[in-house]
Amino acid sequence: MEQKKFDLNSFIGMILLGGILLWWMNTSKPEETKDTSNKTEQVVDSTKNTNNTVTENKPVFENDSLKQVAITNQLGAFAKSAINGAEGTLVLENEVVRLVINNKGGQIIEAQVKNYKTYDSLPLYLIKDKNASFNINFGTTDNRILNTKDLFFEPSVTKNGENQVVSMKLKVSDTQFLEYRYEMKPNEYMVDFAVRSQGLSNVINSSNPINLDWSLDGYRHEKSMRTENTMYTYYYYKAEEEVDYINAGNSEVLNDLDWVAYKQHFFTSNLLSDTPFTNATITSTDLVKNEDIDTVFTKRFELKTPLALTNGELNYNMKWFYGPSDYNLLKTYEGTDLGESADLGWGIFGFLNRTIFxxxxxxxxxxxxxxxxxxxxxxxxxxxxxxxxxxxxxxxxxxxxxxxxxxxxxxxxxxxxxxxxxxxxxxxxxxxxxxxxxxxxxxxxxxxxxxxxxxxxxxxxxxxxxxxxxxxxxxxxxxxxxxxxxxxxxxxxxxxxxxxxxxxxxxxxxxxxxxxxxxxxxxxxxxxxxxxxxxxxxxxxxxxxxxxxxxxxxxxxxxxxxxxxxxxxxxxxxxxxxxxxxxxxxxxxxxxxxxxxxKTSKFRQRIDAAMKQAQEQQAKQQKKK
Incomplete structure (x- = not known):
């Protein structure tokens, strides 16, 4: 058999083809950027005058035209928020409470009450590790149903005097957006919260219901599971100028709902609204199946309520309260009746506690x-x-x-x-x-x-x-x-x-x-x-x-x-x-x-007369026998 000889021309040709292939693969990679689509974490501390910013590159979507088309088909006018949106969190903090707000959904994903610990000496969180969700569900004029929790908001930080202000905007354009606005005062648990839209009257479909959903699974904080869960953890609310509560396993539909309190023995998560909610459904569910087994959560609290448009726009002024269920503190919020959620007892018992004890x-x-x-x-x-x-x-x-x-x-x-x-x-x-x-x-x-x-x-x-x-x-x-x-x-x-x-x-x-x-x-x-x-x-x-x-x-x-x-x-x-x-x-x-x-009173005279009459009747009955 004839042995095949080495072909120098073929060998050189293969080297050249390999070099061309490597050059093409390198030049076809997308250009890396240093400044677009960032993951941002900003710390806003109202106890200080400086902001600390940490930035990491993490694009939400690659520069892929096919993906952008798919996102546009899915989100319509709000596609820009997904394409340009960035994964990130922002920390709003003062001396007493620390809130972490996520760009995705514009919602609070961590709420820490700073000066308190759990029964086992851990930092005390009311919100952490996805135990809470705040979402607005709405329809658009191009027949899409969207949830704010799935969309990316654009964050910005400003100051209003000593107060720290965080704005989260879900943008259609620079002049059309849905905004969540948080304003935190120094040394204060109550945080102002506004939900408003601008230029969306032709984007939001007014014929579709706009629903606000807020849910929270209450963490266990105290040593006695039975005491915390069965005796002092309730769903309080103020509706039609009356404060009341519901037990676990119950649900109620209310009108003129001014606030709800997810109360967990010594701590509470509250949402207040200047514009009362109508046709609101509140639900409390017991998550403790067996008190002998150690558990993370005690109860699930839920609020579902429709929001109303004013001239085609959303405009609600609300407040968040994440802090202690302290009667001395809650009663200072005049006009809210939050002090009644401190669970001092009903009727004469609550009166004695408030006015004497x-x-x-x-x-x-x-x-x-x-x-x-x-x-x-x-x-x-x-x-x-x-x-x-x-x-x-x-x-x-x-x-x-x-x-x-x-x-x-x-x-x-x-x-x-x-x-x-x-x-x-x-x-x-x-x-x-x-x-x-x-x-x-x-x-x-x-x-x-x-x-x-x-x-x-x-x-x-x-x-x-x-x-x-x-x-x-x-x-x-x-x-x-x-x-x-x-x-x-x-x-x-x-x-x-x-x-x-x-x-x-x-x-x-x-x-x-x-x-x-x-x-x-x-x-x-x-x-x-x-x-x-x-x-x-x-x-x-x-x-x-x-x-x-x-x-x-x-x-x-x-x-x-x-x-x-x-x-x-x-x-x-x-x-x-x-x-x-x-x-x-x-x-x-x-x-x-x-x-x-x-002196015998008229009441005593009537009693004596009745007893005398009964005695005479008894004597007559005995004679008949």
Missing amino acids: YPVFNMLKGLLSNYGLIIILMTIVVRILMSPLVYKSYVSSAKMKVIRPELTALNEKYPGKENAMKRQQETMAIQRKAGVSMMSGCIPAILQMPIFFALFKFFPTNLDLRQESFLWANDLSSYDTIFTLPFKIPFYGDHVSLFPILASIAIFFYMKMNQSQQANMQAPPQEGMPDMSKMMKYMIYFSPIMMLFFFNNYASSLSLYYFISNLLTIAIMLVIKNYVIDEDKIHAQIEENKKKPK
Whole structure:
């Protein structure tokens, strides 16, 4: 076989072809630019006078005519925003809050409350890692449906005096755009936010609904998942001049909606609007499936509302609030009623907290820095104010003790069911002559109930107590732990809290002391009627156990209050019993009262007449038998 010889001409030709191919490949690459389609992160800090800018090249779209045609077909008049848009974020920051705003969607993608930490000492975020979305859905005159969250806004930064202003514009052209305008003041949680359009009356289709959607998954921030999620995380709103809330799993359609508050125990994310939303749908969904399993989110909050055009344009002045749910702070925003979202209780309970307990607490806070001592002093103030009711109850008890022998004799004089009406009538006559009312012992206890329930709301929702330590409790807004159990007890938990134990012991001794007083208040047991003294014996043991279980997972500040309150009540009762009440004087006063003629009110006359008539009917029935 003939061997093929080396062809020098072919070899040179291959080298030349390879060189031409390499030259063509290099010259066909698009020219790199240094200044177009940038990813920009700007930091705007209203505590400083300088802006820091970091720039990286990251084009959203390559200079590809086919892609530009596809984008134009998809977005129509707003294609320019996608073609020229740049990936990037801008940081708006002052002393108390830090907001990160994304060019894509022009929306807030991070909201950090700066001076607070989570229960595990991490930075506290209300928005982060795509847990929130703000979007406006609208139609265009060329029959396209667009979402602002998918489109790129062009950012710019200016100043309005000391305020930092960020403008995000979704442009059709330099004179036609949709703008989100943020204005942040120094040392302020509330951020002005405007949504307005310019020159879009011929671009936005007014016959299509324009819908605003704002949703947020609430992060867990507190130690007790059960307390944070089930007791204090609500969806608050103000509609038609009324503030109300909805529970998880519910949805409502509202008109004249002024604001919504995504409240998470101690922190809240709020949207306020000068132009009330109509036909707005708000929804709250519980994301906690099992409280025994650690989770990131607690609830999902959603707002869906249509926006109205004015002369073909959007024009809404709003406000964002990302910060603490602090009553002292929220009440300063006059005309908004945001203070009602601080969850101080409804009716008389909220009234007591707003008009008595917060002013007293704030006064003591100005004098002391230790919140445990503030709670103790506040408890002393409350118990001193309530001591006249305790005294009134003890006086009634002493009077009943004095007339008890007469009531016992009355039972012996009128035995049996057939004399029940007559026995009751004579009992009331003896009590009336002695100046004793059976209700006099109940009224003090009834009057103390609103205070009990008001403080039940006051301490666990008071932001000042959050992560404040006292003795062995490292957080007065949550439960204290002296021992962690290797198992979980139903309704009790997997830990042992000391303050609820002390409070339960104190309430046991208080009820033990109170037992003899209540026994004096009761008339001798009558035939056919239950003996209340036996029920009270059971309650002496049942109430402390119930308190021990219930408060083991509750705020240690509340258990501390009840512990000190019961100790003080016991001390006040001992002082009244041993140094104030004189039974001999009371007996003498009763005997003196019996001698005085008693005026009978018309109401009492009607009761006596009714009882007499019932007694006569009972006698007739017995004769027939």
